[in-house]
Amino acid sequence: MMEHAKVNILLVDDQPAKLLAYEVILKELGENLVSVSSGREALEFLLKNDVAIILVDVCMPELDGFELAAMIREHPRFQKTAMIFISAIQVSDIDRLRGYEMGAVDYVPVPVVPEVLRAKIKVFAELYRKTRELERLNVELEDRVRARTAELEESHTRLVESEQRRSLAIAAGKMGSWDWDWTNGDCLWDEGQYQILGVDSGSFELTPGNIQSVFHPDDLHELREAWASFARGAKSYEAEFRIVRPTGEVRWCTGTAAASTDKDGRVIRVSGVTVDVTERKQAEERQSLLAREVDHRAKNALALAQSIVRLTRGENVKSYIHSVEGRINALARVHTVLSLSSWQGAETRKLIEEELAPYAMGEQVVLSGPEVQLLPATAQTVALALHELVTNSAKYGALSAQSGRLKVDWENHAGLLKIVWAETGGPRVEKPTTRGFGTRSVIASIESQLGGKAEFDWRPEGLICRLSVPLSSHHAAADLLPPQEATADANGLRRAER
Template sequence: MPDRPIRFLIVDDVAENIMALEALLRRDGLVVDSARSATEALELMLRHDYALAFLDVQMPGTDGYELAELMRSTERTRGVPIIFVTAAEMDEARRFRGYEAGAVDYIFKPIDPMILKSKAEVFFRIGRQAKDLERQRDEMQEIARHRDQAMAQLKAHADNSPLAFVTLDRDLSVRSWSKGAERMFGRAAGDLLGLPATASGWLDQGGADLLHDWLDCRRDDAPRFSAELSLDHADIGPISCEVYGSVLTDGAGRPTLSLQLLDITERKQAEEIRALLIGELNHRIKNTLANVQAIARQSLRQSASLADFEVSFGGRLQALARAHSILSDATWASAPLDQLIDDQINSGTLDADRLRRSGPPVELSPDTMLRMALTLHELGTNAAKYGALSSVDGMVDLSWRLEGGALVLTWRESGGPEVRAPQSEGFGTTLISAAGGGDPAAVSADWRPEGVVWTIRIGDGVTRMAAPEAVAAPGAAAQPRPRSLKGCRVLLVEDEPLVALDLRFELEDAGATVTGVARSVAEAMEAGRDASAIDLVLLDGNLKGEPVDAIAAMLDDQAVPFCFVSGYGREHLPAGFDHAPLIEKPFRPDTLRSVLTGLLAARLPAE
């Protein structure tokens, strides 16, 4: 190893000669070994590396010349410098033999200390330089090993990175093209290396001008830049990329541009879609509010009393809310007409036992769905008040067909009281007429004595469903016999103050007692601990962003009946509580009372 000391070897059969040479050679950083015979010397040379060997010429057995020849015949000892030590006069023949055996010099006895030290100094320095060179060699090898590891790691990162790494020279010719660049742009490195980036169409002229500006920047440090560029993909054309550039210099001092590129095509598309969705959301919200405003105003104008307004406006608002829920489940794409009809049945607007429906499976666009929801609500409400559904034997036939891409829907009533055409059109008739999308000729009413027949033609927003699905007409839900809420103790769990106030008013108007209003999970858990003080709980589906699973589980454990009151659909409510009814916001007072009395009636037999 490079940190080992420098060693000299003395080979002499006379111990006093060895001691004398050791004394003269002694110095820091030098180890002097000695051997009394050629055999000992060869054993030492197999264990250590020597910078110089002093060999006595005259030794019994194997003399110095023979030992030198043995050293030269072995790879390990061949390079050890040899100085012969002798007391004999040297003739040319003997001197030649010594040099032929590998000697570099002679020292004659008696030894001159100055000559010995000066010659030894030369080989000590050579040995030290050799050690330094070994150390430097090892250090360079270690540095090279670390460099190779770092280069391999960097290449692996570059090849596996989602970024593309590209290096361009002063003329924007491609000098390096990573595996990530091959994946990102569908172009092999072999097709681009050495060629101008604009020649292949990968970089357009505008991008080339920008990169030239980066290269022309005069600064002492390595300037760094960033921009968004459109770069060409071999198969799909231009893609949007974020480009980060650093101006560096190569070994010859020439500027190069190191680029890191990130494909942001999906992000740009997402941003465009988000902007479009926000615009569409704003549009839908404003349209919805405008519709609610119009419904409120017109309902108020044509209501005989505040109670009539509450019933008509609440029913229409509920129809809109349920249609929104259907569209939300369909991510505001088209939704089936049959699903809208089922929703009218579930809400109580239509009676499944007295409704016959037929027609091909079709889907309605969001705008058409919302108009049709109001239309069916008005038709069902009018039939229940004045038409076929106001009589025990009355029936409604609802059929539809497709004609040239348009939907023709027929509402036919029969079995009810004698029908007469109204003297004037009310707001309900206006809502029914709106189903035609504003075309007055698209909606017509035939006021037959045996029952009115409405014909509605919808030209836009109708699509035949690709795979017809069997529609099971739901039977009439077996509602428990209504029981009075008078004296019922109710806990409200609701974080919206106005909604809580409205619920409290309706409950107290029905004769119930509101024991408290909990606006957080912690408050609800505390208020619900005493189950004996509560008959019923109205539970919001979410309290200030917190889920209400723990509250529902506690109420189930205590056998306290509860229902959800929420703007969420069933799929967004706590799982495992499907037995708890759902009252959707905004709620109808009659629906609220019906659901709560049903819960109480279901509990009474067990008590």
């Protein structure tokens, strides 16, 4: 290497603005600046190039600066490469010690002082040149020895190649490396590669047929095309694909590969890295599903609130507001119960307890029934029906007097939730000549929206109400109703009022 030949300085940061700032600061040094935005890109560049200095941000997603430094230091080629950490946060002595243990030679705090950063980089660049010059002289000496000791040279080369393949993997199977001899077809995997693909390194034979068998059938064609591209002169490729483990488990991976050529440009070896990104894929899918679920639930809640506002009656404005607030609060309570289960459903006892919480004092209220899980839409409708029963009981029934008693029983009878609401000990009950709005609301919501049944038995000693609610998703179609169908349900409630 000539004394003033440019050296590669690798800049690693996930923020483009910071990378640009480093380039501006270091431009006047006249070196070759290479910017990458992730640890994975840094590893890919290092696989194919020599680097004098690595300037790396401590805080990055996926691979932070400490993890990247540890991986780089495992590779014999980069055990003496200068690495400078940049940290935008206050670094403790423990963090500094950890950084030096991982291979950092210095720390640069943010905001960066341009003169200081340039001075540090310049010192290490010159040191790199001197080191490489010594290495060049040493290589010339080794070449003279190799000419006389061919057997020793071959043994040394094999040892170095084996060490390079071993050190490219992360523990726990998250990353693996492989090497393919293009000339004779020999393939070598490190332990990380075996772990990612879920096969035993002692029994799995590395043949083209066996290797192809672990890839998902839908991704095989694209991978074959990428492999064939090396024969057409391609130097590298990157792909995202699925693998199928022997257990049937499907995992998502990303793979990068780079080709090595001889002096005539012919491919002689292809080396690559495989990274398991299944957790990232699953997180992306969960985020997308959550966004759709939030949109769906919001529309449902708004449709229910709209129906409540339209259909509530009151003798005056104050009475109307009180009724609307009561029903909206009932909806809010069931929303809280559903949120705690991530909208998977609501347990019947919890739903009833929430509605009766203000009255569940002493022995006045008794609940009895098994654990029965309700679908979200079913839970919302049942909660509103229970609210009407509680409100009527508090005004005119058992909950309006200290002597009153309320017993609520429920059971799951072959996919049909049966709730029995029995009041005793309250004011004497007379069968109404017409149905009140609360009664009509219970009947309409249970029968029209859920396809169930609501029966009222007005006994002198107290009301007995029997609710039958289908538990299957087939009958709980309101959970998927668009706003126009929710409006249709509101119209059904109006017809019930008549």
